[in-house]
Amino acid sequence: MKAIYPRDVPQSVPLFRREDSKGRMEYRPRYQDLVCRECGKLDELVALSRGIDEDISFSIIRDMCLSFENLYIVSDRLRYIVTEIKGSDVTFVPFPSAPGYYVIMPHCLIRPQEGDTAFRLLRKCGECGRYGEIIWGKGVPHIMISAPLGAVCLESSLGIMPILFATDEVARLLKNTRPKLNGFILAPLGRPPGLPELPIPGG
DSSP: OEEEEEOOOSSOBOSSEEEOTTSOEEEOGGGGGGBOTTTOOBOHHHHHHTOOOTTOOOOOOSSEEEBTTSOEEEEHHHHHHHHTSTTOOEEEEEOTTSTTEEEEEESOEEOOOTTOTTEEEEEEOTTTOOEEEEEEOSSOOOOOOOOSEEEEEEEETTEEEEEEEEOHHHHHHHHHOSSOOOSEEEEESSSOTTOOOOOOTTO
16 A cells, blocks of 8 residues: 655645635635534535535646645546546535646545554544544554555644545556656655654643
């Protein structure tokens, strides 16, 4: 398995948020009923099912990038390649005002569990059950699935932080496609080399 990491872009695209009159980020009206009253996190999967607002537009000449909320945005070319992969089970949510770009969300989602040393789960919400953060741990994740594409559901303060992964066969396809796809790197699944291990709060 290989993880797929988008490269950084100068300015990310907010999907579910917008600036208020004071320049602070707030949830867009169509999603506000999906926000947990305790931890303030949004149910992103339901939000995506409602679609993306028409006033969101951008211009990025890449096949992949991250949104402000850490969701993956892909080009029409990459969407076509993925849909042609046998067994791929993926939703693509279009941008009404940015033709040719989509939010990609695999249906195969791996949700880390307590006790798995490949992950660290911090601050569980008593209302919605989500964690304040889910980050890479010391262990190596063992993904035993048959799907060609999926995502490991990490969490950040902004919400779900899916890490796309692909089988080695699909990773080779993405790497060797010509003209070359751009905007992402392929890496072993797990904590990236050189990433410092964060201390456990109160530990």
